[in-house]
Amino acid sequence: MTALGDLIEIDDRTVLVLGQGLDVEHGRPDVANALVHRAGDTLVLVDTGVTTAFRSALRKAADRVGPWSRALVLTTHGHLDHVGNNDLADELGVPAEHRVPALDLDQMRDPVSYWVRAFDRIAGLTPLPEPSALADRVVSLFQPLRPFGATTRTYEELPLERIRIGSHRFTGWTFAEGAVRVLRSQGHCAGHVVVHLRDCGVLHLSDEGNGPCGAMADADQLKIQTVLGAAAVLFEEGEAALLTDGHTFTVRRGAEAVPYLDGLLEQATALQAAALGxxxxxxxxxxxxxxxxxxxxxxxxxxxxxxxxxxxxxxxxxxxxxxxxxxxxxxxxxxxxxxxxxxxxxxxxxx
Structure with a gap:
């Protein structure tokens, strides 16, 4: 049994900080896993979750992978459970950089409107409160919510790069002299990115692996399935060795990753066949x-x-x-x- 803030040590400079599941009925927010890594003298935080308890766990993980003299905070996408502690970049006491996807800025600035849009689409389809009331209730769970800090900028303010990993070509951005690769995926929501840590072989899918069918209004099913397939190839070619994500409280090593990713794709085709029927x-x-x-x-x-x-x-x-x-x-x-x-x-x- 895992608990919020538990740490899984991947190696002496990489830690997965575990989040928790959503329980709206009992007033508990979901908290996404965060990846903490040191690339040379740079502390890399991939997502920051939410809640003060998780913030403390991030600080503990940062101390474990040290020493570092600069910081890089990378937001994979703008959903509440991933961005609540983003201003931690301002408190680390070292020069820091924080990047977020430009396409997710609106939902980060106004999460209630984003969730009203989500709930409007299912009004009357399942027993739920009125959409705006439910959106207010959901957003209120994610406190304190600090998605922006003094150094927050978008990825898109940087020149887009062509990134080759094995036989695959991606577009995105690299940091820490190429040790950190941010790859555009944009399936789970409009701005989503995934992160590949070159030196330890971790591929962090964040929420692109959240089941075989995206739920949000700005989800793109083709892009979800495409990134799952590309991820499987990276493992088959030995370009990635460990798979992590935003809500599976484990690290999938080596041969576990490909069957897991193939299973998600099989579920996607089975669900589509069921819906067609x-x-x-x-x-x-x-x-x-x-x-x-x-x-x-x-x-x-x-x-x-x-x-x-x-x-x-x-x-x-x-x-x-x-x-x-x-x-x-x-x-x-x-x-x-x-x-x-x-x-x-x-x-x-x-x-």
Missing amino acids: LTADSARVRPGAFTTRYAQAVAGLGVGGANPSAMFTAMMAVNQLRELGLRPESAGSDAPWSRPASLRNPGPEPR
């Missing part, structure tokens, strides 16, 4: 009824992911309908979804 017999689909049956399919397939709940399953269901090419016919909470009429009734073959 649920919509095959009707030109119009009620999202409420689809969500109920989709939840049954998720349970039957044993699909997990971070913080499994009816709320996140409903969010996945809406994304799955969009993946199949369906669109709502009106703005009602349970208005029918359908494919374009020209595809349902193609008419006579052209001469």
Whole structure:
């Protein structure tokens, strides 16, 4: 059994700081894992979680991997459970740099609006409070929330680099003389990046591995699946040796990583097949009824992911309908979804 702030020592200069799962009913925020690494004389913090207890754990991990004389804080994406202690960069007593994805700035500045958008999409599909009230409640769990510090800048203010790792080509940014590679992925949400630590072989997926189907309104299923496939190749080629992420409280070493990543891709295709079967017999689909049956399919397939709940399953269901090419016919909470009429009734073959 793990607890918030527990440390997994990867090597003498790399530590995974463990977070915790979300429990809205009992007022407990989820806290994402953070990676703490020393590259030469640079302390590297990949995400900062949230809560004062986790902040203390980060300081403990930073002391363990020392000594260091400068700091680099990297935010993988703007979700609350990853950014709450970002101003720690200002308190380390050394020159510091903090980078965040430009596409996630709006949600970091106004997380309530971001979550209202998420909950508006599932209003009426599963029993939940009114979207704005629920968004206020969720955001209130993540306190203190300090996503910005004195040195915060976006990655996109730096020149974009072409980064080759093994047979793969990525775009992103490198730090610490190439020892730290930030790779654009943008699947879990609009600005998401993953981090590769060259010298210890850690590939930190953050939340790109949060189950086979993204839940958020700005998730991109193709990009999630693409980065999972690319990650598997890095392990097969020996370019990565250890896999970490934002919500699996473990380190997957060597041969464990590829079957795990392949399993996520297999779940993605199985879920899409299940969703296709649920919509095959009707030109119009009620999202409420689809969500109920989709939840049954998720349970039957044993699909997990971070913080499994009816709320996140409903969010996945809406994304799955969009993946199949369906669109709502009106703005009602349970208005029918359908494919374009020209595809349902193609008419006579052209001469």
